[in-house]
Amino acid sequence: MARFDTFERDLKLATAGMEPAAINAALAKYARSELAKAIAAGASPQYDRYVNGVPGLAEEAVVAPGSILYVFSNWPLVINAALAELERRAPRRSGRYARSFVVVVAGRVVVTDFSRIRPDAEITIFNAYPSTRKIETGYNGYGARHFDLSKAALNRRFGSVFQFEMKFVDVPGGINPLAPYHLKRTTRRRAAGSPLTYPALVINAL
Structure with a gap:
């Protein structure tokens, strides 16, 4: 709490x-x-x-x-700080990627009014662009580990009262028109047609 x-x-x-x-x-x-x-x-x-x-x-x-x-609840301060960290580390070629972070409560409900979130909610922040996984893992150069580095910075700032984790999550349909993206080719871990897993910040109050 x-x-x-x-x-x-x-x-x-x-x-x-x-x-x-x-x-x-x-x-x-x-x-x-x-x-x-x-x-x-x-x-x-x-x-x-x-x-x-x-x-x-x-x-x-x-x-x-x-x-x-x-x-x-102090979600507005915490979520806005998380978005700022992610946006600061995101690729800036067009700015579309940095504007495409999505805040979700309980894994399914998109929220924009952070003041209405219950204190005991679990928050997930991901980016709807299919390239987000490549960016996080360093495939596209700039922006590598933007979720992981943001997690570390936020834990240093808010770690006594909130826990920040970086996870690869499944995104259900209906949350964003761009997600989930379905793989066109088989990879080492997933078959063609499988939904992409998205890097995300998962936030819980302690």
Whole structure:
């Protein structure tokens, strides 16, 4: 679960003269108010909520002196950083390749609004161009190991809270018009007609 941009507040209110039920209601109201302010200020609307240490409970279930904790998704920062690393290392002859990276949730759903991704999602980033495998393995010269090198850079930057892996993945139909590409010739590993496996960054929160 992502805790890179964790929003945590110890809700301590003046309680003199207040009944326990009133204290609990005040805590819940204050937490909801602060949550709304955080989202209005740019925090992700996707978050996990912990009330008295229990995930998923409503704010109104709080029992003082317990706490209400919101753990926000920070996918926009992480995914945009990953795309920037990949694009920086991609071939730039026409720029089409660098503009063809695709972000997928759970292996099937293409996303462009990263703020809506759940904190516990698995993200895969690949390039839809059939030449992507040749570029990654160095066949085309410039751009060699652009996924692998990006993985290493991202793990150095975010490795305490996210895990980045470089994998060759199967891309199901319907994700992008260019994918999957089917091999025209038999290779050492795959027969003609087999779908291409694509180099990809696979990202999970720790």
